[in-house]
Amino acid sequence: MTFELSEDILEAILNTGKETVKISSLENLVSSDTGGFGKAVTCLVEKGYLNESAQGVSLTEKGTKKAAQVARKHAVLTSFLTEVLGSEPDNASKEACLMEHTISSETIEKLDTFLEKRGPGGRKGGYGRPWGRRSANSETIQKKEHEGHVELTRKNPIVSLSECPEGSLLHVSMIRCFAKHSRLIDLGVIPGELITLRRKLDNNAVVITVKGCDIALSPEIAENIMVERCNTT
Amino acid sequence: MRKAVLVGNPSVGKSLIFNHLTGLGVEVSNYPGTTVGLMSGIVRYGEAEFSITDLPGIYSISGKSAEEQLIREYLVTGDADLIVAVLDAKHLERNLYLLLQIAELRKPLVVILNMMDDAKSAGKIIDGAALSAKFGVPVIETIATEGKNLEKIAEYVLSEDLPIPKIVPRYDHHIEAASKSLQKYHTISEAEALFALENVTLSTLSPDIMESALVIAAEIEKRHMMSPQQIIGANRHNTAKAITEEVTSIAPVKKRRNLDSLLTKSFPGIPILILTMIGILAIVFIVGGFLEETIVELMTIYISQPFHALGLDPLLDTVGGAVILAIMSGLGIAFPYVFLFYIFISILEDTGYLTRAAFLADRGMHHLGLHGQGLIPLVLSFGCSVPAIMSTRLLPTRRERVIASILVTMLPCSARTVVISGIVASFVGFGAAFSIYGIIFILVFTIGVVLSKITPGEQYGMILEMAELRKPIPKYVFRKAWMRVREFLYIAMPLLLISSVVLGFLEYFGFVAMFESFINPISYAVLGLPGFAFTALLFGILRKEMAFETLAIMGGTADLAAILTSGQLYIFALVCVLFVPCISTIAILMKEIGVKAAAGITVFTLTLGISIGALCNFIFMLL
Numbered sequence: 001m002t003f004e005l006s007e008d009i010l011e012a013i014l015n016t017g018k019e020t021v022k023i024s025s026l027e028n029l030v031s032s033d034t035g036g037f038g039k040a041v042t043c044l045v046e047k048g049y050l051n052e053s054a055q056g057v058s059l060t061e062k063g064t065k066k067a068a069q070v071a072r073k074h075a076v077l078t079s080f081l082t083e084v085l086g087s088e089p090d091n092a093s094k095e096a097c098l099m100e101h102t103i104s105s106e107t108i109e110k111l112d113t114f115l116e117k118r119g120p121g122g123r124k125g126g127y128g129r130p131w132g133r134r135s136a137n138s139e140t141i142q143k144k145e146h147e148g149h150v151e152l153t154r155k156n157p158i159v160s161l162s163e164c165p166e167g168s169l170l171h172v173s174m175i176r177c178f179a180k181h182s183r184l185i186d187l188g189v190i191p192g193e194l195i196t197l198r199r200k201l202d203n204n205a206v207v208i209t210v211k212g213c214d215i216a217l218s219p220e221i222a223e224n225i226m227v228e229r230c231n232t233t
Numbered sequence: 234m235r236k237a238v239l240v241g242n243p244s245v246g247k248s249l250i251f252n253h254l255t256g257l258g259v260e261v262s263n264y265p266g267t268t269v270g271l272m273s274g275i276v277r278y279g280e281a282e283f284s285i286t287d288l289p290g291i292y293s294i295s296g297k298s299a300e301e302q303l304i305r306e307y308l309v310t311g312d313a314d315l316i317v318a319v320l321d322a323k324h325l326e327r328n329l330y331l332l333l334q335i336a337e338l339r340k341p342l343v344v345i346l347n348m349m350d351d352a353k354s355a356g357k358i359i360d361g362a363a364l365s366a367k368f369g370v371p372v373i374e375t376i377a378t379e380g381k382n383l384e385k386i387a388e389y390v391l392s393e394d395l396p397i398p399k400i401v402p403r404y405d406h407h408i409e410a411a412s413k414s415l416q417k418y419h420t421i422s423e424a425e426a427l428f429a430l431e432n433v434t435l436s437t438l439s440p441d442i443m444e445s446a447l448v449i450a451a452e453i454e455k456r457h458m459m460s461p462q463q464i465i466g467a468n469r470h471n472t473a474k475a476i477t478e479e480v481t482s483i484a485p486v487k488k489r490r491n492l493d494s495l496l497t498k499s500f501p502g503i504p505i506l507i508l509t510m511i512g513i514l515a516i517v518f519i520v521g522g523f524l525e526e527t528i529v530e531l532m533t534i535y536i537s538q539p540f541h542a543l544g545l546d547p548l549l550d551t552v553g554g555a556v557i558l559a560i561m562s563g564l565g566i567a568f569p570y571v572f573l574f575y576i577f578i579s580i581l582e583d584t585g586y587l588t589r590a591a592f593l594a595d596r597g598m599h600h601l602g603l604h605g606q607g608l609i610p611l612v613l614s615f616g617c618s619v620p621a622i623m624s625t626r627l628l629p630t631r632r633e634r635v636i637a638s639i640l641v642t643m644l645p646c647s648a649r650t651v652v653i654s655g656i657v658a659s660f661v662g663f664g665a666a667f668s669i670y671g672i673i674f675i676l677v678f679t680i681g682v683v684l685s686k687i688t689p690g691e692q693y694g695m696i697l698e699m700a701e702l703r704k705p706i707p708k709y710v711f712r713k714a715w716m717r718v719r720e721f722l723y724i725a726m727p728l729l730l731i732s733s734v735v736l737g738f739l740e741y742f743g744f745v746a747m748f749e750s751f752i753n754p755i756s757y758a759v760l761g762l763p764g765f766a767f768t769a770l771l772f773g774i775l776r777k778e779m780a781f782e783t784l785a786i787m788g789g790t791a792d793l794a795a796i797l798t799s800g801q802l803y804i805f806a807l808v809c810v811l812f813v814p815c816i817s818t819i820a821i822l823m824k825e826i827g828v829k830a831a832a833g834i835t836v837f838t839l840t841l842g843i844s845i846g847a848l849c850n851f852i853f854m855l856l
Contacts, residue, residue, distance in 0.1 A: 113458055183696050185466035186292035188327055191459075192467070199497045203596040205605075207497055207699060211327040212355075214493075214699035216592040218604055221694035 014067035022056040073100040170227040235283040241319035243290030246377040251287040278387035322352035329473035341395030356486035369399030524569035555737030562776040575714035585700035602685020614641040648777035725817035761850040812842025
């Protein structure tokens with residue numbers, strides 16, 4: 001695919017950090033087994049992404065912008081694959097290489113926001129934005145009340161509801177594929193809410209207690225509810 | 234005449250209150266969404282009269298489900314004079330969410346705080362007066378199961394000036410600004426502006442209002458990383474929480490035994506579930522079978538036989554006989570099976586066990602493209618397909634309703650079991666009878682798996698509130714079962730009568746004989762059955778076990794083995810069980826999922842029955 005190949009070329013030039021890159025070394029950087037390399041470069045030059053000179057090729061302003069976009073997609077995807085899904089870094093980078101060409105800018109923005117919000121362990125390294133900082137239902141980290149006045153602390157990783165053990169007290173962080181589950185808001189399952197996992201079957205169907213009511217959820221819904229465990233101290 | 238509507242979450246006692254006020258039989262239900270459709274009744278209070286309508290239980294009026302849309306439209310544009318919002322005092326906070334939405338409509342409102350006794354035993358004392366002050370409308374504290382304070386509702390409905398709620402929930406300032414500008418620009422109410430921001434449709438919101446709301450909503454979503462729907466929802470929940478804290482004081486909790494530790498665990502929950510289902514089936518089967526026999530026998534002796542003994546004109550005799558036959562078929566199913574089954578289902582619903590059963594069954598149902606709730610129709614179908622299809626209303630999406638309906642029509646109902654046991658078990662052998670069940674179960678499973686892959690429509694997971702466990706009240710259980718039997722009779726009787734009379738005519742004028750001689754070679758070639766057996770199959774459409782009876786009549790002997798080989802009997806039973814559901818089932822299918830889908834199912838089962846029969850015939854010939 002010339003389209004993917006040209007994106008790879010732009011990205012590769014940007015990654016070298018050099019102004020000008022020799023055509024031969026560029027060809028090595030871009031693992032292209034098809035013969036379209038030369039054609040792709042010519043095409044990029046024609047479209048105004050690259051300047052060709054005797055020393056090699058360099059990015060135009062337009063080219064730099066495009067390359068940065070692709071590189072960003074790559075970075076966001078790699079970080080998502082490694083940190084959220086737990087893939088091996090090497091594989092993640094390769095997969096990201098394949099995905100970066102087809103993913104829409106909109107999705108990448110959403111993914112980036114998701115990662116930024118992930119907080120501890122997020123791609124920003126240190127402490128990212130805490131969950132729910134922007135949520136209308138602002139919640140303090142320390143919380144009294146709920147089930148007999150216990151002191152709660154939350155410094156735990158964000159996991160899906162299906163991964164928590166029975167009986168745990170949880171803080172709802174986010175609901176994925178939200179539009180599909182708008183009934184959850186009506187029942188009070190919203191970011192910032194404290195819920196108890198009453199029952200979990202071995203297929204991960206769960207019963208949670210929200211606002212004093214028991215709600216049964218099938219596995220595919222439970223896995224879309226991201227929560228943080230609260231330690232009762 | 235004044236008009237009041239009852240609104241509230243599912244299973245807060247709305248239907249019970251409605252029942253109390255109108256004295257008209259409607260169902261009280263624990264299962265979310267069973268009171269589909271609007272039930273209305275007239276209340277006489279002293280000299281005055283007013284009408285009251287019971288709306289389906291909902292959690293929100295800004296949702297996209299059919300019920301929520303209907304109720305939203307009705308409340309905003311309908312002609313109700315007073316909205317009566319019913320709240321469950323024990324779960325006040327969750328219930329206040331809906332109340333806030335309703336209060337924002339700024340329509341006359343009265344609040345009923347029901348289940349005050351439950352709340353008290355759960356350690357919550359709610360100050361109705363404080364709640365009333367918050368909302369600016371009267372609050373009536375009731376215990377609907379005891380009928381306490383319910384007459385006060387009538388007083389408010391009939392009172393001179395109807396109270397308009399005054400509460401103003403606080404929203405995020407972006408939402409408030411957006412709502413203000415929408416109100417100003419398009420001259421709509423605050424409630425309408427919020428609906429528009431939440432992107433829900435309403436007939437009073439024109440496309441350009443929706444469009445401008447959509448633009449603002451996108452802007453807000455960008456800023457908050459949350460859709461306005463989510464923000465508004467969260468704001469309302471916060472308001473509800475704040476109000477609840479203000480009006481609730483804590484009382485000592487009465488310790489109650491929590492059966493859920495048994496009922497919702499895989500063990501012993503699943504064995505309990507299986508035992509319950511088998512138990513119900515066994516009782517309905519044995520008692521229902523006995524009752525059916527008694528009913529049919531009594532009607533034969535006291536109605537059918539005396540009628541034929543009158544010696545009327547042969548045409549009249551045929552028509553009259555056909556009418557009696559239809560009535561016998563209808564009553565023979567309605568009372569023994571439908572009524573009994575519904576008594577059990579009502580008990581399961583009213584105790585709250587049904588929601589637990591649905592939770593446990595969710596996993597198995599997934600293979601068939603259904604969710605936990607799909608268990609109920611499938612279990613019911615062993616008794617009678619008609620109530621089973623009626624119960625598909627419990628399912629949330631049309632996709633699931635269609636899949637469940639198809640599977641239900643294939644599973645052997647009690648009448649088909651009579652055919653299997655009467656023909657195959659008696660004349661061929663028990664092993665053969667079981668093999669028919671085996672074939673059916675394999676077919677049902679395969680078709681379920683295939684359907685779950687190919688049926689169009691979105692697949693939602695299960696989000697189901699577990700109803701509180703409580704003791705059922707016999708009066709309401711019977712009333713609910715009776716309502717459903719009545720519904721069944723209304724739907725099935727006319728069709729049964731018509732088809733029975735038509736078949737009578739056809740027989741009288743010799744069309745049946747003509748058909749028989751016409752079908753005989755085809756029937757032989759395809760199924761290996763003589764023509765009269767095929768006619769018997771056709772009669773099975775009226776009532777499945779009639780295929781068995783007609784076969785005996787047409788063959789001229791009750792000893793079927795004398796007229797047909799075991800292979801033929803086996804094929805006869807197999808085809809009879811699979812092909813075309815009975816008339817009552819077709820009637821109910823048309824009502825529940827539409828004429829087109831009903832016709833599709835009928836043709837599908839017809840084809841399936843004939844082809845499986847033909848396949849069997851082919852295999853037998855090879856052997």
